[in-house]
Amino acid sequence: MKRSWPSLIGGTLIAVLLISYMITFQVRFSEVGVVRTFGQIGERGVLTEPGLYWKWPWPIQKVDTYDARIQTSTTMGEETPTRDGKNVIVSTTICWRIEDPYIFSIRCKSMADAEERVKIRVRNDQKTVISNYDFTHFVSTNPNQLRFDQIEAELAEAVQEVTKELYGVRIERVAIESLALPEAISTTVIDAMKKEREAIAQRYTSEGESQAQQIKETAESIAGTILSFADRKAKEIIAEGQARSVQYNKVFSQDEALAVFLLQIENIPKILSERATLILDQPIFTDLFRESPSAPGPLADRASSESVEGTLEDKEVTTTIVGSP
Numbered sequence: 458m459k460r461s462w463p464s465l466i467g468g469t470l471i472a473v474l475l476i477s478y479m480i481t482f483q484v485r486f487s488e489v490g491v492v493r494t495f496g497q498i499g500e501r502g503v504l505t506e507p508g509l510y511w512k513w514p515w516p517i518q519k520v521d522t523y524d525a526r527i528q529t530s531t532t533m534g535e536e537t538p539t540r541d542g543k544n545v546i547v548s549t550t551i552c553w554r555i556e557d558p559y560i561f562s563i564r565c566k567s568m569a570d571a572e573e574r575v576k577i578r579v580r581n582d583q584k585t586v587i588s589n590y591d592f593t594h595f596v597s598t599n600p601n602q603l604r605f606d607q608i609e610a611e612l613a614e615a616v617q618e619v620t621k622e623l624y625g626v627r628i629e630r631v632a633i634e635s636l637a638l639p640e641a642i643s644t645t646v647i648d649a650m651k652k653e654r655e656a657i658a659q660r661y662t663s664e665g666e667s668q669a670q671q672i673k674e675t676a677e678s679i680a681g682t683i684l685s686f687a688d689r690k691a692k693e694i695i696a697e698g699q700a701r702s703v704q705y706n707k708v709f710s711q712d713e714a715l716a717v718f719l720l721q722i723e724n725i726p727k728i729l730s731e732r733a734t735l736i737l738d739q740p741i742f743t744d745l746f747r748e749s750p751s752a753p754g755p756l757a758d759r760a761s762s763e764s765v766e767g768t769l770e771d772k773e774v775t776t777t778i779v780g781s782p
Contacts (some may be wrong), residue, residue, distance in 0.1 A: 460618075479514035488522045489555060491562040503558050521562055527554045527629055530572050534637060537584050543592040546637040549612070551579055552629040553559060553620070560625030573622055584614045598650065605633055681727060 484490040490504035492512060504510060505525075512518045534548040553575055555561050566573035586608060594604040606659035613631040620626045704706075 480521045481509060481511055482522075483509050485520060487524060487526050489525045489558040490520055490522045491558050493519045494519070496522050498559060498562065505558070516654060523555055523558060523561065524568060527552050528568070528572065531634060532576050532580055532583075534635065535580060535583075536589045536639060539587055539592045539595070541591045544639050545587065545592070545595050546639065547583065547587065547633060548635045549583060549594075550630075550634045551575060551577060552631075554625035556621060557625030560623075562625075564624050568670045571624055571626060573627060575628075576622055578620055578623075579612070579616050582619075583612055586612045586615060588672060596638070598653070614758060631692060643778055735761055 469572070482490070484504050486507040490510070491498060491511075492502040492504065494502070494513070494517065512520055530551045530553070532549050532551070534546040536544050536546050538544050555571075561571065566576065589611075590604055590608060591646050593599075593602045594608070597603055609631055611627055616631065617628040620628055
């Protein structure tokens with residue numbers, strides 16, 4: 458009798474657990490539940506709140522639970538014509554979730570079945586939406602021509618109402634995952650893009666050459682103006698110099714020896730700009746450092762003295778006199 462107590466307790470616990478399993482069920486926070494009574498879903502048969510619930514054992518009641526989180530599905534790339542008759546291969550990513558568990562449990566056998574139905578629906582509407590757009594809205598070197606966001610929003614809007622009504626599913630987002638081109642279209646597009654780039658390059662080259670020619674012509678015009686002004690200014694300076702030379706010649710003609718003497722004195726700083734050794738002929742030395750033979754008098758003596766002192770000031774000069782006295 459004592460040995461039967463453990464067996465009795467163990468059997469009782471097993472029976473309690475089995476009965477609890479048959480009459481209770483749990484709905485997790487990430488799930489929704491649907492309870493069927495004799496195959497029918499009652500008013501309280503849809504459970505969206507997590508917790509532990511009671512039920513009648515099978516076959517009276519049956520409970521199905523579904524994942525209520527956002528599901529992600531991807532469609533296979535399918536060749537679709539655009540409005541201008543060019544084909545593109547588009548694959549899309551669909552983000553969806555269960556919104557109405559009642560409709561979902563009636564129309565869909567499982568999550569996998571619902572996913573396949575949503576994919577088919579998106580592929581069908583995708584063809585309709587893409588056919589409303591040109592090829593340049595998908596492939597273009599100009600970003601302003603691309604319409605990916607608009608196409609995705611239009612496709613999501615087209616699918617959302619149908620999937621909610623038919624399958625109890627809410628479409629959160631539809632995104633274009635990849636875009637490809639058929640081989641024939643790829644070759645045509647590449648050739649067209651090359652021609653477009655070449656045309657743009659040619660246009661820039663022509664514009665550059667035109668601007669270069671304009672700059673060259675402007676520079677030549679400015680240079681001609683400057684040269685004309687310089688020539689005119691040079692002629693004025695020459696004329697002024699000639700006029701002054703006539704005046705100076707009139708003055709120098711009064712005393713030619715004094716004029717020669719002053720010119721010699723003027724050139725001495727150029728000769729003695731650096732330390733130098735001069736070899737002078739005696740008559741020239743006499744003319745420069747003594748008195749002018751043809752200009753006697755106080756004026757010539759004073760000019761000779763001042764000129765020589767100003768010229769030889771701070772100069773270190775070594776002179777050698779050659780010639781007969």
